[in-house]
Amino acid sequence: MLNAIVRFSLRFRGIVIALAFALLGYGLYSLANAKYDVFPEFAPPLVMIQTEAPGLSPEQVELLVTTPVEIATNGVSGIASLRSGSIQGLSVVTVTFQSGTDLYRARQVVAERLATLAGQLPQGVKSPIMTPLTSSTSTVSGIGLTSERLSQMQLRTIADWTVRLRLLAVPGVANVIVFGGEVKQYQFQFIPERLIKYSLTGDDVLNAARRATGINGAGFIDTGNQRMVLQSEGQSLSPTQLADTVLVHENGANVTLGQVAHVI
Incomplete structure (x- = not known):
């Protein structure tokens, strides 16, 4: 067999040389147009949809949230598989597309399907969102961030508003997940006996807290020469200020947040 190949190559050496040059040219062309990456993408294109449903049990999440999301996305073309998971307060739907599908176009179609769910999910359930694109x-x-002088809350604030934003600005970084530490927040711990005494509900306390921490536009004033923009400054930014927020005014006396809840 080997002798036959050698005889053929010597007899038709012009054809063999021409084929060798053609193969060399094709190799150089393929090398110049080859796609390469340090971490090649080998996973099929997929879209992950997360929906937060605070207060709902896994069964309720499956019935009231996961099923409508699956029905809305099931008709998208190019779907290879559709998987879902429902836990307390969270629904996760994973849509896997066939190999070669344009992922950006698929995400656009899925977003259009999810928009049709507006007003169909139970009250209190947040809108479904697609997680950012990530590598396989x-x-x-x-x-990790450590410090001998800063508290856990201060480190978490630095991680959320400084480190994370700078890492997201680095080319090739798709997502940065921050966990651990203490998230800065204000808490209102209700005193049920006080609420009953003043005939108030938890919603009354929450609405008053939102008004105290909210920012409202004050409009503007037009003069003959200019327009002056008004800025309101009355937002409560500390637990003490929040505790002094007036809930109701009855019989010449005020009931504040600090009287019906512990503000910390």
Whole structure:
């Protein structure tokens, strides 16, 4: 067999040389147009949809949230598989598309389908969102913040508003997940006996807290020469200020947040 190949190559050496040059040219062309990456993408294109449903049990999440999302996305063309998971307060639907599907176009179609769910989900359930695009390699690097002077809350604030934003600005970084530490927040711990005494509900306390921490536009004033923009400054930014927020005014006396709840 080997002798036959050698005889053929010597007899038709012009054809063999021409084929060799053609193969060399095709190799150079393929090398110049080859797609390469440090972490090649080997996973099929997929879209993950998350929906928060505070207060609902897994059965309620499955029936009232996950099923409508699945029905809305099931008609998208190019779907290879559709999986879902329902836990307390959270629904996760994973849509896997066939290999070669344009992922950006698929995400656009899925977003249009999810928009049709507006007003159909139970009250209190947040709108379904698609998670950002991530590589199949998932987490590439982990970074920890430590300090001997700063508290856990201060470190979490730095991680959320400084480190995370700078990492997202780095080319190739798709998502940065922050966990741990203490998230800065204000808490209202109700005193049920006080609420009953003043005939108030939890919604009354929450509405008063939202008004105290909200920012409202004050409009503007037009003069003959200019327009002056008005800025209101009355937002409560500390637990003490929130505790002094007036809930109701009856019989010449005020009932404040601090009287019906512990503000911390």
